[in-house]
Amino acid sequence: MSLTVPNELLDQARAGDVDDAAFLACVRDSLPYAWSLISGLAEQREQTGAEFADNQVPPPSEEARGQLLRCLASDAMRGALERHFGVRLAFQNCHRVAVFDPTATKALHEFVTPRAQILNQKPELVDC
Numbered sequence: 001m002s003l004t005v006p007n008e009l010l011d012q013a014r015a016g017d018v019d020d021a022a023f024l025a026c027v028r029d030s031l032p033y034a035w036s037l038i039s040g041l042a043e044q045r046e047q048t049g050a051e052f053a054d055n056q057v058p059p060p061s062e063e064a065r066g067q068l069l070r071c072l073a074s075d076a077m078r079g080a081l082e083r084h085f086g087v088r089l090a091f092q093n094c095h096r097v098a099v100f101d102p103t104a105t106k107a108l109h110e111f112v113t114p115r116a117q118i119l120n121q122k123p124e125l126v127d128c
Contacts, residue, residue, distance in 0.1 A: 002030070002031075002070040002071075002074060002077075003026050003027065003030040003031070004026070004029065004030045005030075006026065009022055009023075009026055020080050020083060023080050024080055024081070024084055027071065027077055027080065027081070031068075031070065031071050032067070033059065033060075033063075033064040033067045033068065034070070037055055037068065037097060038071075038081055038085065038089070038097060038099065039085065041053045041055060041098070042085035042086075042099045045087065045099050045100075045101065050101075051100060051101050051104035051107040052098050052099060052100040052101065052104060052107050052108070052111070053098065054097065054098035054111075055095065055096060055097050056095075056096055057095070058094075058095045059094075059095055065094055068094070068095060068097065069094060072089065072091045072097065085099065087099040087100055087102065088100040088101075088102055088108055090112050092111075098111055
């Protein structure tokens with residue numbers, strides 16, 4: 001299961017729309033490694049003013065890797081995180097998450113090309 005959903009949030013979903021704040025709180029509490037990594041990258045990108053900030057360190061455990069995969073594989077979670085942090089997210093190799101300034105379209109395009117994916121391959125990442 002991707003998220004641990006509190007009963008109040010489940011009731012809210014059954015009654016209608018779920019607001020981003022409640023959904024984001026659920027993501028943050030359910031996937032703390034993914035939340036921490038993405039929020040840290042967003043803060044780093046904001047502080048440096050760079051077009052993007054990325055993580056190149058594999059997660060410390062399979063549990064952490066699973067959190068990252070679940071978080072970024074969900075369009076709903078990705079979209080909510082992008083809106084919340086004001087970034088565009090991109091992902092390679094089960095751990096290389098990048099947060100982009102929304103106006104950095106050239107840098108984002110270069111990051112998500114097949115060429116970039118191939119150049120990011122390493123033998124130690126075969127099982128990720």
